[in-house]
Amino acid sequence: MPDLSLSALLRQRAFVRMWFARLFGTTGNQMLMVAVGWQMYDLTHSAWDLGLVGLYQFVPALLLTLVAGHVADRVHRGHIVAACLATQGLAAITLVLGTQGGWASRELLLAVSVALGVARAFQMPAQQALTPMLVPPAMLPRAMALSSAGMQSAIIGGPALGGVIFVAGASAVYATCAVLFLIGGVLVGGLRYGHTPAPREPVTVQSLLAGVSFIWQRKPVLGAVSLDLFAVLLGGATALLPMYAKDILHTGPWGLGLLRAAPAVGALVTSVVLTRWPLERRVGRTLLLAVGLYGVCMLVFGVSRDIRLSMLVLAISGGADMVSVVVRQTLVQLETPDGMRGRVSAVNSVFIGASNQLGEFESGATAALFGPVGSVVLGGIGTLLVAAAWTRLFPSLARRDRMA
Template sequence: MHAPAASGRTLFHNPDIRRFGAARFLTGLAYQMQAVALGWFVYDLTRSALALGLVGLASFAPAMLGALVTGHVADAYDRRRVAALAYGLLTVAALGLTALALAHLAPVWPVYALTILVGTARAFANPATQALLPTLVPREQFGTAIAWNSSLWQSAAVSGPAVGGLLYALGPAVVFGTAAACFGLAAVAIAGIRPPPPAASGRPPVTWATLLAGLTYIRSQPVVLGAITLDLVAVLLGGATALLPIFAQEVLHVGPLGLGLLRSMPALGAVATAVFLAYRPLTHRAGPRLLIAVAVFGAATVGFGLSTALPLSMACLFVTGAADMVSVYIRQSLVQGETPDAMRGRVAAVNTVFIGASNELGEFESGTLAALIGAAPAVVVGGVATLVVAGLWGRLFPALRARDRLIA
């Protein structure tokens, strides 16, 4: 029923997997450090919940607007080079944020401009890296590879916010500069992966049919569509990440280090779950477990919104991360395991838009709602809405509810 524990160790005998893992860890570390610094930096400049939400919108918009192009690029060109160039662009953006912090500029619009540049780079990097991973491992190791990849990413997400909070005491420029160094090293690591053999079918032509192929495929697969849209709506409504600076300052009364700890808790829950899944992969009752995980995510979000104690708030965020990891594991296994390699980039680009909508656009939604009714009520309302969505999706997508095996 379960894959052998040795399968995870076997993965890291592959030097390309080690390079891929190093790149993922470094970029995850940089993203999280930069996110902590960026949130605190913008809030220091504006004291506005809406301004925090706009950071999420600026980061998400490029992925949404360019999904058709970024997916086609990931399928038409060498995915290693696409990812390496994107990481290089992230390095440039982080250096720009470093310069802004050193210049002590009061206007916030240059920060938004560089955040758009970050979002553009991520829009190209995400489909390329998602589509690259399945080409590095045998099909029977997809689930284990996804779990180990997620554990590396989440390990960086655990340490990144805490490191970012500590470094912020030395100034935001130190955090942004360290993130730039991590992005640069990640570009070198991903570029060192051995080039894949050329595709037999060659480069796909640029037509509306090929550009829309990812969306067309997802619409034709009710289980995949249900899983992706469930994650989209649940995290869009229930995400509280953008509001953590407000909770840290005004509800829990902790400083940048406390904010870093709060941001680390979802990732800590996720990495613990990912390591468990790497050694004990899910093989049955995939659909019901996904629905249960989303319901748990919603309940924990409600608990966080009601909490006024740091330990309880951290525990609730830990549970949200663990539940979200189950959702990520199931969704990514379905998407990567059942999509033909020739169109994995385009499917991954659509998936990236859904992920971005549930995270960055969710930050915009959270910031806007918090500006209207307050941070704590906004989080509680979002958590309750997530619980409703979990029940509703079970009825709207019976194929997802009935799905047993994770990989057919």
């Protein structure tokens, strides 16, 4: 039998290079966004402009994702990721020069946000589709969990590191980001794997939408992707955490920081556990139960008045979400032939981005009507109903036993 242990996975040199490249790249991106947000608010003192930073990244990513998926199926994916990291590194260097030269402005920060959005649009599909090329299929669930552990570590540590370095000024943060992007680009740019480009067919609407068609025809994949979309859309409470911290839990900025970190901590712990003990049986049922648990956590968080209980259920929700992420990503990659992985990963990226952005809007809109508690409780109930409905709508997903 082949060796499927964690040590065997770590002997896959190409995967390890990719893991560190993602770690450096994600850390750099997290640090960069902390510094850009702080500098924007320092320049304009406008919450609207802070929102524009995120919007200017999301719109180009949304518009270009399908094209980016088409490219990822035809060009060496490691080279695409390296080029995207290089683009982010150039953006960081531009901000260093602008900050030191005194010409950093609102317009420059928004222009950089657009460039980052374009880079991320091409990076995400290529990066997601690259991992299955670096490890044997049987090791993919463990590889996905280990990749998620690195991502969560960067998401937790990147902003904190950026905040510490910001004491020395925004230029110091941007320079550090440039170095991290450079290291990540060198690591991923030198990857070697069996690259077989998709056939050179004309670029048509049909070829661009091939990923959508592929997912639609495969009900287990459609069920997993759409389940995540609606769970995050209905059950997300991130946008309301400042209101909960101040008005309901009666804590300060430190409490808000703990609340925001709690889901990532739970996700990190769960990803480490899944790396050591990957899911092997009843994966469809586990996915649905994890989404149901996420909904229960949102219900408890919605009515909680104790910050310790709130942090605990947020951490559990992060762990449940990580189970969902690992199962969904592994199913998508295993069900998809290599020639389609870029376009299918692009559609997956659109679902993820839309659920996060629209979820924040949904939380804010329902909070304006029903208050923050009503918004979160209704979202938790909605998530539970979706998990129950998906059991009936996608029986092939509910009955799915193994990943492959």
